Amino acid sequence: xxxxxxxxxxxxxxxxxxxxxxxxxxxxxxxxxxxxxxxxxxxxxxxxxxxxxxxxxxxxxxxxxxxxxxxxxxxxxxxxxxxxxxxxxxxxxxxxxxxxxxxxxxxxxxxxxxxxxxxxxxxxxxxxxxxxxxxxxxxxxxxxxxxxxxxxxxxxxxxxxxxxxxxxxxxxxxxxxxxxxxxxxxxxxxxx
Amino acid sequence: xxxxxxxxxxxxxxxxxxxxxxxxxxxxxxxxxxxxxxxxxxxxxxxxxxxxxxxxxxxxxxxxxxxxxxxxxxxxxxxxxxxxxxxxxxxxxxxxxxxxxxxxxxxxxxxxxxxxxxxxxxxxxxxxxxxxxxxxxxxxxxxxxxxxxxxxxxxxxxxxxxxxxxxxxxxxxxxxxxxxxxxxxxxxxxxxxxxxxxxxxxxxxxxxxxxxxxxxxxxxxxxxxxxxxxxxxx
Numbered sequence: 001x002x003x004x005x006x007x008x009x010x011x012x013x014x015x016x017x018x019x020x021x022x023x024x025x026x027x028x029x030x031x032x033x034x035x036x037x038x039x040x041x042x043x044x045x046x047x048x049x050x051x052x053x054x055x056x057x058x059x060x061x062x063x064x065x066x067x068x069x070x071x072x073x074x075x076x077x078x079x080x081x082x083x084x085x086x087x088x089x090x091x092x093x094x095x096x097x098x099x100x101x102x103x104x105x106x107x108x109x110x111x112x113x114x115x116x117x118x119x120x121x122x123x124x125x126x127x128x129x130x131x132x133x134x135x136x137x138x139x140x141x142x143x144x145x146x147x148x149x150x151x152x153x154x155x156x157x158x159x160x161x162x163x164x165x166x167x168x169x170x171x172x173x174x175x176x177x178x179x180x181x182x183x184x185x186x187x188x189x190x191x192x
Numbered sequence: 193x194x195x196x197x198x199x200x201x202x203x204x205x206x207x208x209x210x211x212x213x214x215x216x217x218x219x220x221x222x223x224x225x226x227x228x229x230x231x232x233x234x235x236x237x238x239x240x241x242x243x244x245x246x247x248x249x250x251x252x253x254x255x256x257x258x259x260x261x262x263x264x265x266x267x268x269x270x271x272x273x274x275x276x277x278x279x280x281x282x283x284x285x286x287x288x289x290x291x292x293x294x295x296x297x298x299x300x301x302x303x304x305x306x307x308x309x310x311x312x313x314x315x316x317x318x319x320x321x322x323x324x325x326x327x328x329x330x331x332x333x334x335x336x337x338x339x340x341x342x343x344x345x346x347x348x349x350x351x352x353x354x355x356x357x358x359x360x361x362x363x364x365x366x367x368x369x370x371x372x373x374x375x376x377x378x379x380x381x382x383x384x385x386x387x388x389x390x391x392x393x394x395x396x397x398x399x400x401x402x403x404x405x406x407x408x409x410x411x412x413x414x415x416x417x418x419x420x421x422x423x424x425x426x
Contacts, residue, residue, distance in 0.1 A: 021383050026232030027316050074291070074310050075284040082277060111280070114233045114314035121307045166402065170229050171394040178387035185382065 005135050008128075012139035015190055018115050019147035020181040025115030029148055030173055032106060039152035041099065042106055043145030045088060047138070049110050050119050053077075053084040054137030057120030058130055077120050078111075085110045115144050150180060215340040224317045224341055225348035225390075226397050231317040234308050235349060236386035242365050245353030247301045248308065249346020251290050253339065255312050256321060258286045260338030263326040279322045280313070287312045317345060348393075355389045356380045 018024045025046070032042050060076050089107045093100045100107075110116060119140055123133045154176050163172055224230045231252075238248040262282050270278045291309050295302045302309070312318070321341055326334040357363055360380030362370045379385050 023233050023237035023383065023386065024311075026236060027230065030229065030232060071288060071292070074288050074313055075281060078280055078284050078313055079277075082280065108276075111276075112314050112316050112319055114311045117311055117314045118307055121310055125307065166395060166398045171391045171398065174387045174391035174394065178384040178391065181384040181387055185384065 003128075003132065005132065008132055008136050009139040010190060012136050013143045013146070014184065014187040017143040017147055017184050017187075018118070018140050019144055020177070020184045022118075024118045025113050025144050028106070028109060028113055029144075029151065029177070030170060033148055033152040033155055033173070036149065036152045036156055038102070038106070039148045040145070041103055043148045045092070045103060045107065046110055046113065046115070047141040047145050049081070049084050049088055050116050050141035050144075051134070051137045052087075053081045053116060054119045054123065055130075055134055056080050056084065058123060058128075058133045061120065061124055073120075073124070077117060080120075081116050082111050115140070147180065147184075151177060154180070215336040222341075223344045223348060225345060225352075226393060228317075230320060231315045231345060233311065234315065235352060236383075236390060238305060238308055239349055239352040239356055239386060239389075240360065240381045241304075241357050242350060242353040244301070244304050245349040246346065247294070247298075248305060249342070249349040251294060251305075251309060252312055252315065252317070252345055253342025254293075255283065255286045255290055256318050256342040256345075257335055257338040258289075259283045259318055260321055260326040261331060261335040262286075263322045264329060264331045264334035267327050275327065276319075276323070279319060279327075283318050283322070284313050317341065351393060352386070352389055355392070356385055359389075360385060 012018070016022055019026070019029050028042065028046075033039050057077050057080055060080060061073070064070050064073055064076065085108065088110075089100075092103065092107070119137050122140075123136060128136055151173070155173065158172060158176070167175075222228060225232075225235050234248050234252070239245045259279070259282050263279055266278070266282075287310060290312065294305065294309060321338060325337045329337070354364065357365075358369055359377045362368060362374040362376050368374075380389060
C-alpha cells in the first residue's frame, strides 16, 4: 500500500470517504443535514474534534504499547474523545457565544459519532506515524464535512420539489445519500 | 454534558416509557432501525452478507443486555453530572469483552467485522437505552429491554443483509438462491446498495403503516355509520 502523505490525504478524503464509502458518522449525517447553516458548523466542529483527538490518541497508543495494556484502548480512546468534546464546547462557549447557542444541542452528540472513534482505530491498524496520523485525521474529518455539506445542499433543494408523502424524511435522504455515494465511487479509480 | 447527548438522532420519535412489556416493546413497536432510525453505521456497513449481519446483531445484543443490566444496578450510586461518562465507561468495558469474545469464537467473522466491533461503543442505541430506560428502571426490566432492543436490531440487520446478499451475490448464507445463471447485482454489495436497500425497507414499512391507518379510519367510519343508522331506525 502506498503510504505517501498525499495518497493518505486523497484516500481518506475522497476514495474511502468516511461517510459515503465506509459508513461512519451516519446518525449525524442523516440527522443534521436539513440545513446548510447547521451542517457546515457541525462539520467544522467535528473536524476540530477529530484532529485533536486523533493526535492525542496517537500518544495514548504509544503509552498503551509501552505499558503492554492494549486491551484498554477502547476505554482510553472514548475518554480522550469525551474530554476533547468537552474542551471544544468550553472553547466555543468562550470565543463565540452565538455559535455556541446555534450548536449547543449538537456538540455533546459528537461523542457518540463513530467517525471520531474510528480515526484512532484505523491509525492503529494501519500503523501510521505521527505525521501520517495527523494528515489522516484532517483528511478523514474533511471528508465527513464535505459529505455533510453536499447532502445538506441537496436536501435544501428538495424542500421545493413535490415528493410523495410516503418517501418524505429518512427514505428520501437515504436515496439522495445513495446517489452521492455512487458519485464518490467514481473516485475509486484514483487509488490505483 | 447536557441531556441531549441521549438521543443521537434528532428525528427519533417520542417514546412511551410507561409500556409494561419491555421485551416485546423493544422487539417490534420501537424497532431501533426501522422506527427510530438509530445505529445506522453498522446497519449499513456490515449488512453485505447475512452471516456478518447476524454476528453483528448478536454482538450488539450482548453489549446492550450487559450494559443495561449493569447500569440499572448502579443507577442509584451514580451522580447525575457524571452519568454519561460512567455509562460510556460501562459500555466500553462490555465492548472490550465482546471484542475478545468474537476473536475467540471465530477469526473469519472477527476479520470481516473489523473496526466495527470496537465501534459498538459509539452505537447510539446503547447509550440511548442506558439513559432512557436502564437509568430509571429496575434490573430485570432493563435487562429484558436490552435483550428485546438488541434482538430487534439483529432482526433489522438480518432483513437488510438478506436483501443485499440475495440481490448482490445471489446467495443466502453462502447457499446459491437463483442457480449458476444469475448475474449478481453487484451494486447491492457496494456502499450505495446499503443506502438503497434501507430506503426500500423504510418505504415498505411506511406503506404498510399507511394502509393500516387507512383501514382503521375506514373501520371507524363504518362503525359510526352503523350507529347512526341504528339511531335513525330507533
